Amino acid sequence: MKPFDPRLLRYARAARGVLMIGAGLGLLRTCAVLAWSWCLANAITTVALPAMAGIPGVRGRIDEGAYGSSQLTWLMLGALGAVLVRSLAGWGMDVVAARGAVRVKAQLRSAALDALDARSPQRESGPSDAELATSLGRGLDALDGYFSGYIPQLLLTGVATPILILAVLLSDPLSGLIVVVVFPIIPVFMILIGLATQAVQDRQWDQLQRLSSSFLDVVAGLATLRIFGRQRRQVDRIARETDEYRSRTMGVLRVTFLSGFVLDLAGTFSIALVAVTVGTRLVNGEFPLGLGLFVLLLLPETFVPIRQVGSAFHASTEGLAAAARVFEVIESADASRSRASAPIAEERAADAAASEPRSGLAFDDVSVARGGRRVVGPISFAVSPGEMVAMSGPSGAGKSTLIATLLGFVEPIRGRVLAPDRIAWAGQRPGLLHGSIIENVALGAHAPDAALVRRALDAVGLERLDVDVELGVAGAGVSGGQAQRIAVARALYRAWDLECAALVLDEPSSALDAESEAVVCAALRREADAGRAVLVVSHREAVHRAADRVVRIAAALPEPMRAAVDA
Numbered sequence: 001m002k003p004f005d006p007r008l009l010r011y012a013r014a015a016r017g018v019l020m021i022g023a024g025l026g027l028l029r030t031c032a033v034l035a036w037s038w039c040l041a042n043a044i045t046t047v048a049l050p051a052m053a054g055i056p057g058v059r060g061r062i063d064e065g066a067y068g069s070s071q072l073t074w075l076m077l078g079a080l081g082a083v084l085v086r087s088l089a090g091w092g093m094d095v096v097a098a099r100g101a102v103r104v105k106a107q108l109r110s111a112a113l114d115a116l117d118a119r120s121p122q123r124e125s126g127p128s129d130a131e132l133a134t135s136l137g138r139g140l141d142a143l144d145g146y147f148s149g150y151i152p153q154l155l156l157t158g159v160a161t162p163i164l165i166l167a168v169l170l171s172d173p174l175s176g177l178i179v180v181v182v183f184p185i186i187p188v189f190m191i192l193i194g195l196a197t198q199a200v201q202d203r204q205w206d207q208l209q210r211l212s213s214s215f216l217d218v219v220a221g222l223a224t225l226r227i228f229g230r231q232r233r234q235v236d237r238i239a240r241e242t243d244e245y246r247s248r249t250m251g252v253l254r255v256t257f258l259s260g261f262v263l264d265l266a267g268t269f270s271i272a273l274v275a276v277t278v279g280t281r282l283v284n285g286e287f288p289l290g291l292g293l294f295v296l297l298l299l300p301e302t303f304v305p306i307r308q309v310g311s312a313f314h315a316s317t318e319g320l321a322a323a324a325r326v327f328e329v330i331e332s333a334d335a336s337r338s339r340a341s342a343p344i345a346e347e348r349a350a351d352a353a354a355s356e357p358r359s360g361l362a363f364d365d366v367s368v369a370r371g372g373r374r375v376v377g378p379i380s381f382a383v384s385p386g387e388m389v390a391m392s393g394p395s396g397a398g399k400s401t402l403i404a405t406l407l408g409f410v411e412p413i414r415g416r417v418l419a420p421d422r423i424a425w426a427g428q429r430p431g432l433l434h435g436s437i438i439e440n441v442a443l444g445a446h447a448p449d450a451a452l453v454r455r456a457l458d459a460v461g462l463e464r465l466d467v468d469v470e471l472g473v474a475g476a477g478v479s480g481g482q483a484q485r486i487a488v489a490r491a492l493y494r495a496w497d498l499e500c501a502a503l504v505l506d507e508p509s510s511a512l513d514a515e516s517e518a519v520v521c522a523a524l525r526r527e528a529d530a531g532r533a534v535l536v537v538s539h540r541e542a543v544h545r546a547a548d549r550v551v552r553i554a555a556a557l558p559e560p561m562r563a564a565v566d567a
Contacts, residue, residue: 007327012107018100022155029089030160033301036082041293042067043075064288093152101147105140115330134212139322156305164302172295175274182270204248211241267303360384360533365415368401376401381551383535388528390544391537393553399537424495425504430487432475438467441490456489461519480511502533521546
């Protein structure tokens with residue numbers, strides 16, 4: 001777990017402003033600390049020296065460099081002004097960090113959502129939906145502590161600590177040498193404790209992910225659990241997961257308290273060493289009182305940033321762990337786009353060489369693998385403009401996989417897929433959302449065309465369906481057959497609205513009766529007659545009869561397989 005992950009600067013540009021402005025305010029605060037320590041030390045010296053004049057044994061360099069009593073007012077005003085500047089600079093750092101945290105979280109969530117939107121829905125690996133929701137929700141919210149507590153102290157450690165150590169070293173080389181020798185002990189302890197913190201924090205975060213997944217599973221299957229009377233066992237399961245998460249959290253807190261104790265002990269030990277040497281020399285008259293007080297006032301300020309940065313770091317480890325997982329999501333999408341860029345560029349170059357834009361579909365010796373095993377191919381066939389082709393085959397033969405490859409969700413291991421720039425598509429599941437019928441049919445359109453929506457619904461036999469009817473979650477409020485026809489109407493709307501050259505549908509009539517299926521087949525036939533390339537995955541005879549030809553896909557075998565094309 002890094003104290004600062006440079007990927008924050010790459011994926012959240014607002015973090016750059018936080019660091020730059022925070023560093024400037026930290027420098028101002030450091031200058032104010034130096035001024036405050038100097039003014040206060042000399043003000044105390046000016047007041048104390050007259051009182052010490054009558055004390056026997058006071059001699060040597062005690063009054064060296066002391067200011068006169070006439071300068072006391074200016075010294076006090078300087079100390080007060082330095083305190084105000086220091087307070088304002090500290091307040092400014094907190095404000096910049098808090099506002100920066102809001103912008104950084106928004107930018108990270110936006111980048112992660114863009115990455116999730118760009119990745120293939122046919123992915124075989126990656127975090128679950130519950131893990132993603134936890135990381136993008138509660139996880140990133142924990143970055144508030146990271147930016148409001150840790151980042152300001154990290155900036156002060158990087159800006160103020162070297163300046164203050166140099167000031168001590170120039171004021172008193174002996175004290176500065178002690179600080180230089182003892183100071184590295186603190187980072188060593190921080191590294192050792194950080195390693196322990198990372199282990200317990202990872203276990204806590206994994207437990208939180210399991211708790212989130214368990215709760216989501218229970219909510220998703222609550223109806224089934226109640227039917228079989230098993231809901232009570234799930235309550236006990238959630239209770240066990242919650243108790244385990246509580247234990248993991250207490251483990252993190254124990255390490256955090258231990259780190260605070262160790263850092264305070266190291267800092268206190270260093271200050272005590274310097275205080276003893278300065279005090280001894282003051283008693284012997286070998287050191288000016290004003291300079292000694294300046295060094296003693298400056299020492300705590302030297303160790304405060306690194307002591308607080310350790311405590312703040314442990315308090316913000318949950319946000320760092322979530323951010324690391326968000327970075328993995330973003331980078332996995334970037335890697336996928338990089339791998340796909342070369343074949344896409346080659347295909348675009350080939351398309352650009354053609355005299356006319358492509359308007360049909362073609363599978364050229366395509367093979368697709370999943371989990372290291374070939375599931376379909378090699379296969380070759382084409383769908384010309386004005387042609388309706390049905391793809392058929394047993395379950396598991398790879399029909400939907402070929403469609404996913406056509407849509408760019410899956411990369412073939414062999415061959416190439418040629419398609420126009422715009423394809424209207426409807427999958428096996430209707431994918432309806434909460435909202436009106438018109439919003440579902442015109443999904444993705446900036447300004448839905450009510451007339452075009454009405455035309456699409458009429459084309460699939462839903463003349464009596466009101467476009468203003470509100471659907472519930474997952475399309476609740478319509479039957480399965482109506483939902484399937486709304487999905488086909490959505491594909492038709494997209495084809496007409498965007499003038500798509502191809503129309504692809506996966507099992508569009510599996511939930512329809514014969515009459516409704518005939519209406520849908522007629523609508524698809526009209527699209528083909530209008531010049532579009534229409535590819536339909538279906539095992540229904542009515543669809544096969546409406547098609548110009550049927551491509552039959554055999555089940556995947558170890559040896560190369562072929563596609564038989566029936567006229």
